Amino acid sequence: MPLKNNKINAISFALSLILGTTFITPAIAQDTLILADAYIDVAKGKSINDAAIIVSNNQIIKVTTATNINNKADYSLIDLKGKTLVPGVMDMHVHLSFDAEDNFLESMNYSVPRQTVKAVKNAQKTLLAGFTTVRDLGASGYSVIATRDGIDAGDIPGPRIWAVGHAIGITGGHCDDNFPAPEAHAKAQGVADGPWEVRTKVRENIKYGANAIKVCATGGVFSKGTQVGAQQMTYEELKSAADEAHMRGLVIAAHAHGTSGIKDAIRAGIDSIEHCSFMDDEAIKMAIKAGTYLSCDIYNTEYTLAYGAANGVPEANINKEKQVSQAQRDSFRKAVKAGAKMVFGSDAAIYPHGDNGKQFSRMVTFGMTPIQALQAATINSAALIKQDNLGQIKAGFMADIIAVDGNPLDNISLMENVTFVMKDGVVYKQL
Structure with a gap:
């Protein structure tokens, strides 16, 4: 440091002699x-x-x-x-534009600008909790992509964000909007049926700034009219999504609770399986052989069961959470013991943003050592999103x-x- 200062002082002094002008030495950032x-x-x-x-x-x-x-x-x-x-730790499954504390059904009617404000707030909360990188796996109207761009531009504080835009799924599936009455003709923006429609949706998300992709391979907990473990997207649809994402250099995730959906997502070349609730031994072996990452949100069950009803979550959805909670944790334990690749994914928005770190204890309770839990949220997550300068x-x-x-x-x-x-x-x- 002193050498650098001396060089600049010498240059300034020489210029002052030549030009007859007094120069003020610029401050050097230490x-x-x-x-x-x-x-x-x-x-x-x-x-x-x-x-x-x-x-x-x-x-x-x-x-x-x-x-x-x-x-x-x-x-x-x-x-x-x-x-x-x-x-800085990483969460590979968040939804920044939604809050667990809001009324569940009312929040579905939030405008895109309102959701963007939510995302800005939650991005800061997430960063201050120590999560310097996240992957947002679904938001309406590219609200989180706009939030990411604002962070990158220095307009607002927040973590690095890999954002998928709209999660892609079938008509009436987990990633469609099934709560309004039929005459409303509601349809989520990520709905696609058939391999070429799926490819089109991948391309559309990328067009509007997505730097990751997500598909919904099976039913889910917080959707209407879906069986949580039932497969929804066909192998051909999953394969077309994976091929298109990889051709464009993006990592792709699959929401998959059920066994057959998990296996077809792995066969299709999906990079990470989200939730992983009903994994049998064959599915775990397939994931290990393919190098597929597993992302299991094993913290949020207690929050949903304790506060879901008060926050307007319908009884049918709470009952689905009861179906998957223990199975998901059993699958997590088996996958850890088998040596599968695991990342930290919490599904923040199902519980309050900023509480992401509470999942670490659950990961240790259900089979990981403390260092394995930290590795899931650092070097493993960095490897999943192909970043060789993050996580250490x-x-x-x-x-x-x-x-x-x-x-x-x-x-x-x-x-x-x-x-x-x-x-x-x-x-x-x-x-």
Whole structure:
């Protein structure tokens, strides 16, 4: 740093002699030094004590120990004594434009501008909870794509967002709008029947800014008139969606609770299976062989059963949640034990945004070690969305760094109370 300053001073002095003008030396932005008790090396699966991380602009340029820093005065210092640093965590299944606390049926009539305002609010809540990257798997009117673009432009705070636009599904399926009366002729914007209609919807989403794709392979909990495990999209429809998404360089997810829908989605080349409620041993083996990622939202059941009725969720939907909750957790446990690729996906909006971190404890309760849970939300999620500069505290990676009081490898519930958030080298929270 002093060498850089001396060079600029010398240039300024030389110009002043030549031109007879006095130049004011520009201020030099200092690199940032973050000191903490430890950091989590998610690739090696352990914590490293006496952490010292040097950040320049939005990138980590050095990871070392405090004893190896010769002159701390050369840096803008962030002292996080008593804390452990963790890579900014990722949630691969959120819906930012909806709130669990709102009346379920009334919220379906929100305008797109109203949903966009919701997304802006929830993006900030999600970021402050330590989730620096999310994948939004369905929103009306490209509301979350607009929110993402506002974040990228620096207009509003929020995480990095991979957004699918409209979730694609069949007429009358889980991703259609089935609640209004028939004479309303309601139809969700992602409805498509047949392989070529599905391809068209993929192309339409991409046209309007989607950087990920989602299809609805089976019935679901929060839709009307669908059996939660019944397959809805055919193999041919799923294959056309996967082929089109991959041809355009995008990762594709499939909402799939039921066994046959899960298997056909894997056969079709879908990159991640969402929910995964009724997986048999064959489905898990297929996922492992194909390298398919599994995203299981195993936290939100308690919220739905405790507050769903008060928030206007119909009894039929609550009963469907009761059908899948234990099965989903059993499938999660089996998949972890078998060594399947797992990512962190919480379905935020089914529970309040900002509470995403509460799922970590559930993941450990149902079979993961603390480091496996953190890896699901960091290196595994980064691999799913094909980002080789996210998910680690490592030189050359983006400066997405969070901190908790204590060590989450000793107590994973610490991830529910993130006290420091840096995204892209900018500090958004420090307690």
